Amino acid sequence: MSTGLIALLDDVAALAKMAAASLDDAAAQAAKAGSKAAGIVIDDAAVTPRYVVGLAAERELPIIGKIATGSLKNKLLFLLPGALALSFLAPWLITPLLMLGGAYLCYEGYHKVVDLIRPHDQADHEPASGGKALEDERVASAVRTDLILSAEIMAIALATVSSSPLWLQAVILSVVGIGMTVAVYGVVALIVKADDVGIAMAQAGHGVVRAVGRGLVSGMPVFLQGLSLVGMVAMLWVGGGIIVHGLYELGVKAPEEAIHHAASVGTGLVAWFIQAAISAMIGLAIGAAVGAAVTGATRSSAR
Numbered sequence: 001m002s003t004g005l006i007a008l009l010d011d012v013a014a015l016a017k018m019a020a021a022s023l024d025d026a027a028a029q030a031a032k033a034g035s036k037a038a039g040i041v042i043d044d045a046a047v048t049p050r051y052v053v054g055l056a057a058e059r060e061l062p063i064i065g066k067i068a069t070g071s072l073k074n075k076l077l078f079l080l081p082g083a084l085a086l087s088f089l090a091p092w093l094i095t096p097l098l099m100l101g102g103a104y105l106c107y108e109g110y111h112k113v114v115d116l117i118r119p120h121d122q123a124d125h126e127p128a129s130g131g132k133a134l135e136d137e138r139v140a141s142a143v144r145t146d147l148i149l150s151a152e153i154m155a156i157a158l159a160t161v162s163s164s165p166l167w168l169q170a171v172i173l174s175v176v177g178i179g180m181t182v183a184v185y186g187v188v189a190l191i192v193k194a195d196d197v198g199i200a201m202a203q204a205g206h207g208v209v210r211a212v213g214r215g216l217v218s219g220m221p222v223f224l225q226g227l228s229l230v231g232m233v234a235m236l237w238v239g240g241g242i243i244v245h246g247l248y249e250l251g252v253k254a255p256e257e258a259i260h261h262a263a264s265v266g267t268g269l270v271a272w273f274i275q276a277a278i279s280a281m282i283g284l285a286i287g288a289a290v291g292a293a294v295t296g297a298t299r300s301s302a303r
Contacts, residue, residue, distance in 0.1 A: 044146065044149050044184045044231075045184050045187050045188055045191070045227065045231070048064070048067065048142060048184070048185070048188045049188055049191050049192050049224060051063065051067065051138045051139070051141065051142045052064065052138070052192050055134070055135060055138070057196060059135060060192045060193065061189060061192075061193065063135060063138065063139060064185055064188055064189050064192065065185075066139045067139055067142045067143060067146065067185065068181055068184075068185035070139065070142070070143035070146065071143065071146045071150060071181045071184075071185065072177070072178070072181050074143065074146055074147045074150045074151075075150050075153075075154060075177035075178075075180075075181065076174065076177055076178075078147075079147075079150055079151055079154045079177070080154065080170070080173050080174065080177060083154050083155070083158045083169075083173055084166060084169060084170055084173070086158070087158060087162055087166065087169055088166060091162055094155065094158060094159050094162060095159070095246050095249045095250060096246070097155060098152075098155045098156065098159055098242055098246055099242060099243050099246035099247075101148075101151060101152040101155055101242070102152075102238070102239040102240070102241075102242030102243045102246065102283075103239065103243060103286060103287075103290055104148060104152075104239070104290075105152065105235045105236075105238055105239030105242070105283070106235070106236060106239035106240060106243070106283040106284070106286040106287035106290060107286075107287045107290040107291055107294070108235055108287070109232055109233075109235035109236035109239060109283055109284065109287050110236075110283075110284055110286075110287025110288050110290070110291050111287070111291065112228075112231075112232040112235065113232065113236075113284065113287075114291075116229075116232070150177070150180075153176065153177075153180055154173060154176070154177065156242075157172065157173055157176045158173065161173075191220075191223075191224070191227075194216055194220050195216060195217050195220045197213075197216060198212075198213045198214065198215070198216025198217040198220070199213065199217055200213065201213025201216065202214045202217060233280055235283070236279075236280040236281075236283035236284050236287065237276045237277075237279040237280040237283060238279075238283075239283040239286065239287070240278075240279040240280060240281070240282035240283025240284075240286060241275075241276075241279040241283075243282070243283075243286060244256050244259065244279060244282060255282075259275055259278050259279065260275070262274055262275075262278060263275040263278075
């Protein structure tokens with residue numbers, strides 16, 4: 001009896017070790033998958049604050065909360081089951097779909113570059129009424145944009161863990177989806193309330209506290225512009241990099257090998273910067289080509 005009990009305890013201990021190893025593996029793979037989607041996360045954090053511009057300060061956090069809730073629904077209720085079904089039924093589609101999403105990122109990044117060069121007024125696109133109608137329209141628009149970015153995040157994560165068991169893919173994609181949402185919208189909440197904190201510090205504080213508060217108030221517009229610029233570049237380098245790597249996976253290896261060869265003139269951060277810069281230029285060219293195709297198709301359908 002004692003021998004059987006010891007054997008049972010050994011089996012339980014072995015299962016516990018296997019479970020712990022699986023959890024460690026899931027955490028490591030989730031971190032790896034999340035890091036590959038960092039560029040999209042930067043863009044998501046850069047894009048979202050504009051949805052609360054011009055609205056009452058007391059509604060900023062509730063609106064961010066609504067967008068975050070919509071983002072979680074996008075990831076967990078729609079994209080996660082779709083990704084798992086894709087991984088199980090047609091894993092060969094992952095790379096082409098990832099490249100399609102990369103082309104969309106290039107297209108969006110290209111439009112941001114065009115808007116930077118030739119700014120245009122966004123006010124004409126707002127609903128005529130204000131209040132709840134405007135808030136609902138902003139939230140709906142943000143959730144639609146988030147769906148595209150979230151799809152790309154989940155696709156990148158899926159491509160990273162496609163060789164893992166299905167249950168482990170589900171765990172990793174869930175961790176990535178929840179973690180990214182909390183990170184992005186937590187940062188966005190801090191960004192949109194930073195100027196309010198600065199005003200409070202400037203009004204109530206003395207000496208260094210007041211100076212820091214004034215610095216926050218005056219520095220936030222510049223910070224937001226810089227964040228938007230980083231997000232734009234991130235879309236281009238991530239989109240271009242996804243397409244180049246997708247071509248490599250499909251057997252067209254020359255572009256990726258040429259980029260790695262060009263980056264080999266430097267090491268560490270220099271090599272990464274060279275690779276990112278080339279990917280961004282490729283992304284800009286792809287975005288321009290997609291933009292021209294979309295414009296041509298639109299004009300043809302209007303005739």
